[in-house]
Amino acid sequence: MNYLLDAFAWIADPAHQAGPNGIWARLGEHLGYSVVGVLLACLVAVPAGLWVGHTGRGRGLAVGLASAARALPTLGLVTLLGLLLGIGLVGPMIAFVALALPSILAGTYAGVEAADRVAVDGARAAGMTEWQVLTRVELPLGMPLLIGGIRSAFLQVVATATLAAYVGAGGLGRFLFLGLRTQDYPQMLAASLLVVGLALVADIAFGLLQRFATPAGLRTTR
Amino acid sequence: MIEFTCVTKQYPDGTVAVDDFSGQFPPHQTTVLLGSSGCGKTTILRMVNRMVEASSGTITIDGENIAQRDVVPLRRSIGYVMQNAGLLPHRRVIDNIATVPLLNGTPKAEAHARAEELMDLVGLDRSMARRYPNQLSGGQQQRVGVARGLAADPNILLMDEPFGAVDPLVRRDLQAELRRIQSELGKTIVFVTHDVEEAFTLGDQIIILANGGQVAQRGTSEEILAHPANDFVAGFIGLAQGERTLHRSPDGGGVLVDGHGRAVGVLAEEPAP
Numbered sequence: 364m365n366y367l368l369d370a371f372a373w374i375a376d377p378a379h380q381a382g383p384n385g386i387w388a389r390l391g392e393h394l395g396y397s398v399v400g401v402l403l404a405c406l407v408a409v410p411a412g413l414w415v416g417h418t419g420r421g422r423g424l425a426v427g428l429a430s431a432a433r434a435l436p437t438l439g440l441v442t443l444l445g446l447l448l449g450i451g452l453v454g455p456m457i458a459f460v461a462l463a464l465p466s467i468l469a470g471t472y473a474g475v476e477a478a479d480r481v482a483v484d485g486a487r488a489a490g491m492t493e494w495q496v497l498t499r500v501e502l503p504l505g506m507p508l509l510i511g512g513i514r515s516a517f518l519q520v521v522a523t524a525t526l527a528a529y530v531g532a533g534g535l536g537r538f539l540f541l542g543l544r545t546q547d548y549p550q551m552l553a554a555s556l557l558v559v560g561l562a563l564v565a566d567i568a569f570g571l572l573q574r575f576a577t578p579a580g581l582r583t584t585r
Numbered sequence: 586m587i588e589f590t591c592v593t594k595q596y597p598d599g600t601v602a603v604d605d606f607s608g609q610f611p612p613h614q615t616t617v618l619l620g621s622s623g624c625g626k627t628t629i630l631r632m633v634n635r636m637v638e639a640s641s642g643t644i645t646i647d648g649e650n651i652a653q654r655d656v657v658p659l660r661r662s663i664g665y666v667m668q669n670a671g672l673l674p675h676r677r678v679i680d681n682i683a684t685v686p687l688l689n690g691t692p693k694a695e696a697h698a699r700a701e702e703l704m705d706l707v708g709l710d711r712s713m714a715r716r717y718p719n720q721l722s723g724g725q726q727q728r729v730g731v732a733r734g735l736a737a738d739p740n741i742l743l744m745d746e747p748f749g750a751v752d753p754l755v756r757r758d759l760q761a762e763l764r765r766i767q768s769e770l771g772k773t774i775v776f777v778t779h780d781v782e783e784a785f786t787l788g789d790q791i792i793i794l795a796n797g798g799q800v801a802q803r804g805t806s807e808e809i810l811a812h813p814a815n816d817f818v819a820g821f822i823g824l825a826q827g828e829r830t831l832h833r834s835p836d837g838g839g840v841l842v843d844g845h846g847r848a849v850g851v852l853a854e855e856p857a858p
């Protein structure tokens with residue numbers, strides 16, 4: 364209990380908040396890494412997931428890749444990439460992207476596949492092109508699941524971004540590793556609490572986004 | 586005129602859904618494809634707008650081979666009404682009806698005005714325009730489906746068991762409405778059903794299909810009732826079971842009974858209108 368109070372006191376200390384090594388700067392770094400990692404993963408996983416969901420092709424491959432990527436030990440990956448690429452952000456960033464890919468891929472194709480097949484058939488029969496079927500029917504109907512995929516990917520990356528500090532790239536993990544080396548447990552706990560807080564805020568934000576993205580016709584009922 | 590010549594549909598797994606079907610669907614008339622499930626009637630229907638591609642044979646519309654047309658404009662030129670309506674759940678009723686005109690680039694105001702006229706035509710209150718499909722009853726959704734099929738004023742309307750999922754009373758209403766609409770618009774309608782009553786109610790021409798799209802008989806309801814081509818037809822339309830063989834009740838009073846002795850109606854003195 365003392366540690367917890369000490370940790371809150373550590374966070375509340377103005378001396379720890381400002382400056383290039385302060386909480387706000389590290390929090391910004393941490394959030395920035397997570398956002399960039401997830402965005403990069405989206406660039407690959409969303410189009411791939413749309414293609415798999417729309418055409419039904421490569422589904423087995425996508426499922427296999429997603430589960431294989433989930434089994435990757437992230438710390439091992441960060442260490443390995445750190446050794447290969449040296450100190451800096453590139454190694455951890457690749458690891459974040461690899462970590463985010465499976466959830467986003469799965470969320471995207473699951474979303475497209477979950478779109479009411481009768482509605483999709485009707486849209487195609489009415490004369491929509493395949494692109495229009497995808498963008499005007501499957502994508503809006505699958506949006507909640509797609510955002511759900513990004514949501515879980517983002518949470519995993521926020522938790523894992525702590526490891527960026529392991530190869531000297533900053534983020535909230537910096538406090539954690541510093542605390543570990545100096546046996547400053549309140550600081551370590553403070554860092555963990557900050558990561559948890561960031562994850563909670565992000566989760567709530569994504570939850571709201573998911574509700575907002577649910578098409579109105581699916582929210583209302585008779 | 587829609588014309589099928591020796592059309593076969595075989596799926597990659599070897600299943601033959603339609604085997605060497607030939608037939609004509611005359612303009613401004615309702616042709617009903619009648620058969621039990623799995624007989625290939627829906628496959629024949631969906632080959633008209635190329636939702637299913639024929640494996641061999643030719644299908645022409647007004648003499649033009651549809652295989653040579655782009656599918657997207659082809660589909661937009663043909664109305665399609667399906668079972669369970671198949672509406673877009675995230676679009677309002679008015680936008681669902683206006684789907685095809687909007688795809689064709691009709692300005693929104695014009696497309697919506699047209700959609701409102703169609704709501705009147707199919708008997709939907711205009712106050713429902715802003716609702717979403719899941720706020721409507723099954724029968725109302727089906728009316729929206731019919732309005733959507735008619736929105737681009739197509740010459741051809743394909744209807745795939747459109748009233749199969751609504752209760753019998755509503756179905757009868759919808760059938761009556763369709764007859765009224767057809768008498769106003771005179772579309773070339775191809776209508777798929779497994780319901781004999783529905784086929785007799787709506788069809789100018791009825792094609793009874795056995796398995797694999799084999800034509801068991803084609804003709805008007807009168808012709809089919811008077812001269813069933815074979816035992817299959819007689820059984821399918823209920824002649825063999827005595828359901829359609831009517832006699833005066835022995836008790837008198839003009840009551841008609843079927844082959845099982847069940848009362849089914851009364852005999853009017855004056856001839857049918």
